Amino acid sequence: MNAHPAGPRHADMLAAPHLAERPSDPAELAMIPANVWPRNAVRRDSGEVEIAGVGLTELAETYGTPLFVVDEADFRSRCADMLAAFGPYGRVHYASKAFLSTQVARWVDEEGLSLDVCTGGELAIARHVGFPPERIALHGNNKSVDELAMALDMGVGHIVLDSMIEIERLDELAGARGVVADVLVRVTVGVEAHTHEFISTAHDDQKFGFALAGGVAMDAVRRVFATDNLRLVGLHSHIGSQIFDMDGFEVAAHRVLGLLKEIVAEFGVDKTAQLSVVDLGGGLGISYLPEDDPLPIGDVAETLADIVRRESAAVGLPMPTLAVEPGRAVAGPGTVTLYRVGTVKVVTVGKNLTRRYVSVDGGMSDNIRTGLYQAEYDIRLVSRVSQTPAVVSRVVGKHCESGDIVIKDCWLPGDVGPGDLVAVAATGAYCYSMSSRYNMVLRPAVAAVRAGSARMMLRRETIDDFLALEVTE
Numbered sequence: 001m002n003a004h005p006a007g008p009r010h011a012d013m014l015a016a017p018h019l020a021e022r023p024s025d026p027a028e029l030a031m032i033p034a035n036v037w038p039r040n041a042v043r044r045d046s047g048e049v050e051i052a053g054v055g056l057t058e059l060a061e062t063y064g065t066p067l068f069v070v071d072e073a074d075f076r077s078r079c080a081d082m083l084a085a086f087g088p089y090g091r092v093h094y095a096s097k098a099f100l101s102t103q104v105a106r107w108v109d110e111e112g113l114s115l116d117v118c119t120g121g122e123l124a125i126a127r128h129v130g131f132p133p134e135r136i137a138l139h140g141n142n143k144s145v146d147e148l149a150m151a152l153d154m155g156v157g158h159i160v161l162d163s164m165i166e167i168e169r170l171d172e173l174a175g176a177r178g179v180v181a182d183v184l185v186r187v188t189v190g191v192e193a194h195t196h197e198f199i200s201t202a203h204d205d206q207k208f209g210f211a212l213a214g215g216v217a218m219d220a221v222r223r224v225f226a227t228d229n230l231r232l233v234g235l236h237s238h239i240g241s242q243i244f245d246m247d248g249f250e251v252a253a254h255r256v257l258g259l260l261k262e263i264v265a266e267f268g269v270d271k272t273a274q275l276s277v278v279d280l281g282g283g284l285g286i287s288y289l290p291e292d293d294p295l296p297i298g299d300v301a302e303t304l305a306d307i308v309r310r311e312s313a314a315v316g317l318p319m320p321t322l323a324v325e326p327g328r329a330v331a332g333p334g335t336v337t338l339y340r341v342g343t344v345k346v347v348t349v350g351k352n353l354t355r356r357y358v359s360v361d362g363g364m365s366d367n368i369r370t371g372l373y374q375a376e377y378d379i380r381l382v383s384r385v386s387q388t389p390a391v392v393s394r395v396v397g398k399h400c401e402s403g404d405i406v407i408k409d410c411w412l413p414g415d416v417g418p419g420d421l422v423a424v425a426a427t428g429a430y431c432y433s434m435s436s437r438y439n440m441v442l443r444p445a446v447a448a449v450r451a452g453s454a455r456m457m458l459r460r461e462t463i464d465d466f467l468a469l470e471v472t473e
């Protein structure tokens with residue numbers, strides 16, 4: 001039974017026509033969907049939500065809001081799941097762009113994963129914690145001379161080549177140091193992954209890698225073989241992000257193995273013996289909404305391994321080492337962003353049509369994904385439960401931008417108001433790491449919770465941090 005009067009229901013559904021039916025039972029709004037929220041998140045009998053035994057109200061009081069709350073055991077268990085699933089076939093590199101801090105780098109190391117970095121900054125964090133360099137891979141479409149030199153000096157495991165200029169640059173740098181650098185060639189396989197345009201990376205018209213089309217990738221391989229100081233150890237492909245459908249990986253593997261066959265045919269089995277890695281990149285999707293249903297990671301690993309085994313057999317090559325680079329699937333689900341509600345406003349947007357704006361104390365500076373990709377999230381009132389019927393709400397931030405939307409349309413209890421705590425789930429990937437200083441809003445703190453206690457991972461930014469950059473005469 002729907003407890004809300006028919007008129008307003010009609011009105012607010014019109015304001016958000018794509019939203020699912022109004023939850024008829026307030027308990028539905030109070031639930032914490034296990035497939036979206038951190039593994040150790042539960043709602044207590046008191047109504048408050050806890051993560052790993054620590055109440056979110058207490059966390060807000062201790063550290064302030066907005067606050068990223070990281071369930072450490074969740075992060076570590078996803079590393080372990082990845083290793084269990086892919087370990088038998090090869091290697092797992094955590095894509096640190098999703099979220100990196102010194103503590104995260106240590107967790108990744110302790111859990112036995114390798115680490116992908118894309119910049120000197122990410123590399124520096126890895127170096128700072130003594131991450132074993134042989135388990136680090138360096139990516140990036142525009143690595144500077146300094147970044148390449150730093151990677152060589154650290155002795156990283158391999159570097160993923162992305163342009164002809166970079167091949168020359170790295171060859172020279174390696175030669176000057178008297179070392180031979182292990183490299184992968186990043187191949188753009190021409191696949192449109194079923195994802196947002198800005199996060200799909202293997203269609204032809206974009207900036208990453210060497211195109212298979214027109215023989216560009218093969219030319220890059222030839223150039224690498226012609227150098228004195230580079231050793232080609234594998235091929236790399238990354239087709240995009242937040243992918244649920246394995247078809248894109250199948251096409252990618254087919255094309256990468258096709259190229260491998262060409263390489264072996266041209267250079268012979270002996271000269272290509274070291275060429276043993278096929279890296280299919282990252283992109284494994286996660287549940288942002290309760291209805292999202294990605295394949296279990298074990299099934300993903302088996303499917304990818306089957307594809308690579310089949311495709312290599314088809315071209316008469318042995319099964320290569322399969323490498324993957326998940327970022328979101330490791331870091332995403334174990335973190336929530338905790339906000340405090342500041343204001344609520346009901347705005348008339350048409351005849352008999354209103355929209356309710358719930359403003360929180362963060363916004364596009366801590367989560368740009370809604371604005372950039374029209375990303376959708378699950379949000380819950382976490383400081384209490386409410387018996388008030390659900391109302392369509394738009395959760396917005398505090399920035400001077402009408403596009404500063406955290407959640408475009410969602411159901412929240414009708415009495416959510418100033419002082420309430422709400423939390424947005426699955427914000428562990430690409431939220432803090434893509435955060436900005438817009439409007440001089442301080443970057444949130446990040447706290448880790450584990451077995452009933454909390455500690456700071458990254459403190460909140462301060463005005464003094466801003467002022468420290470200012471150069472005064």
Ligand SMILES: Cc1ncc(COP(=O)(O)O)c(C=O)c1O
Nearest residue numbers: 095238241282283325326327328
């Ligand atoms: C080369 C490469 N590897 C790995 C990743 C990680 O992707 P995801 O976080 O979707 O697993 C990315 C980002 O999409 C990437 O560009």
Ligand SMILES: N[C@@H](CCCC[NH3+])C(=O)O
Nearest residue numbers: 097199241242369429430
């Ligand atoms: N940053 C994107 C994905 C691209 C990641 C790097 N290639 C996201 O938030 O989904």
